Amino acid sequence: MADPVTRLAYQTLQQGKSLVGLAHKEVSTKLMELLAPAGAVPKTVPVPPQTLAALQASHGRLLEVDWRESVEGLYPPSLLFDAPWLEWASRYPLVWLDMPSTWSRRSERRVDDLPAEINRDDYPAYYLQNFHHQTDGYLSDYSASLYDLQVEILFNGTADPMRRRVLKPLVQGLRAFADRPASQLRILDVATGTGRTLRQIRGALPEPRLIGLDLSPAYLRQANRWLSQLPNELPQLVQGNAEAMPFARGSMQAVSCVFLFHELPGEARQNVLNECFRVLESGGVLVLADSVQMADSPQFQAAMDNFRRVFHEPYYRDYIGDDIDARLQAAGFGAIRAESHLMTRVWTATKP
Ligand SMILES: C[S@@+](CC[C@H](N)C(=O)[O-])C[C@H]1O[C@@H](n2cnc3c(N)ncnc32)[C@H](O)[C@@H]1O
Numbered sequence: 001m002a003d004p005v006t007r008l009a010y011q012t013l014q015q016g017k018s019l020v021g022l023a024h025k026e027v028s029t030k031l032m033e034l035l036a037p038a039g040a041v042p043k044t045v046p047v048p049p050q051t052l053a054a055l056q057a058s059h060g061r062l063l064e065v066d067w068r069e070s071v072e073g074l075y076p077p078s079l080l081f082d083a084p085w086l087e088w089a090s091r092y093p094l095v096w097l098d099m100p101s102t103w104s105r106r107s108e109r110r111v112d113d114l115p116a117e118i119n120r121d122d123y124p125a126y127y128l129q130n131f132h133h134q135t136d137g138y139l140s141d142y143s144a145s146l147y148d149l150q151v152e153i154l155f156n157g158t159a160d161p162m163r164r165r166v167l168k169p170l171v172q173g174l175r176a177f178a179d180r181p182a183s184q185l186r187i188l189d190v191a192t193g194t195g196r197t198l199r200q201i202r203g204a205l206p207e208p209r210l211i212g213l214d215l216s217p218a219y220l221r222q223a224n225r226w227l228s229q230l231p232n233e234l235p236q237l238v239q240g241n242a243e244a245m246p247f248a249r250g251s252m253q254a255v256s257c258v259f260l261f262h263e264l265p266g267e268a269r270q271n272v273l274n275e276c277f278r279v280l281e282s283g284g285v286l287v288l289a290d291s292v293q294m295a296d297s298p299q300f301q302a303a304m305d306n307f308r309r310v311f312h313e314p315y316y317r318d319y320i321g322d323d324i325d326a327r328l329q330a331a332g333f334g335a336i337r338a339e340s341h342l343m344t345r346v347w348t349a350t351k352p
Pocket of ligand 1: 193242258
């Protein structure tokens with residue numbers, strides 16, 4: 001299937017997603033300014049033309065790597081087109097219908113507007129917020145049903161291409177256990193959310209056992225819906241806090257964690273890394289993906305600034321200045337390396 005027609009189809013799909021994302025944001029921002037002007041404060045900073053050019057070039061490089069790694073056989077080209085298109089299309093009107101309540105939370109600076117029925121004692125305090133001003137935070141089926149689509153729009157269709165950048169280091173890291181049957185290897189995806197990363201991992205690694213951990217029962221229910229359609233062994237989904245994971249020491253050969261760290265206070269980031277280290281077997285690999293940071297991507301400062309101005313992201317400013325390498329070292333990891341793909345930085349580290 002890796003032929004010029006498939007490549008053209010992939011490029012066209014990505015261009016289409018990009019246009020839809022940009023148009024959606026343009027129109028929704030204009031509407032908010034008109035109908036809920038208080039929600040449009042604080043204003044975004046203008047993005048300089050050179051930043052836009054750098055973003056565009058980086059976007060092109062991301063899609064190139066995404067295509068190349070599929071052609072090289074790391075994952076099937078069909079993964080490039082994988083999405084619940086019909087469901088997303090049917091849910092898209094809900095994204096619009098949800099906007100007025102998001103605007104009102106923004107203008108009233110209401111960030112703990114969560115479902116009354118949740119038991120607050122079950123969650124750490126930092127979690128009990130409306131991240132991105134999202135309705136119900138992470139704590140309802142309604143929120144879980146819109147999340148993937150909202151992320152897709154936010155990243156102009158590049159969320160999965162960025163998530164797939166964890167696949168190569170995972171596959172390479174698991175070579176340390178090449179003497180074992182692949183079906184005996186265990187890969188844990190921390191903060192798995194609705195399971196999009198596990199879906200990508202299953203595409204590249206059909207045999208290992210997959211485990212997803214998240215604090216949100218609603219997001220895990222959504223993950224179960226998506227993942228149970230996949231062939232091969234059903235991924236195991238576990239509700240729990242990544243700061244104190246319900247897994248035995250040394251029980252995993254690989255751990256991934258995507259888009260969690262910018263939503264954690266610094267201390268929790270360190271706790272999660274310590275836990276990743278504990279649950280990994282010696283020789284195991286951790287692949288961590290999250291937003292780029294000021295130190296590696298100063299050219300994207302305006303984009304990072306705007307992200308935290310538009311969305312409720314209380315720990316983002318601290319995160320983009322955090323030294324993740326130092327935290328990985330403090331947890332005990334070695335062989336630390338990192339690379340950036342558009343707005344995502346991917347760290348790979350090994351448990352000695
Ligand atoms: C931005 S989402 C990322 C989800 C997913 N990895 C992805 O790529 O879409 C953050 C996720 O982290 C989960 N989360 C936040 N704090 C957590 C914690 N301390 N332990 C486990 N999960 C947590 C949330 O419930 C949410 O599903």
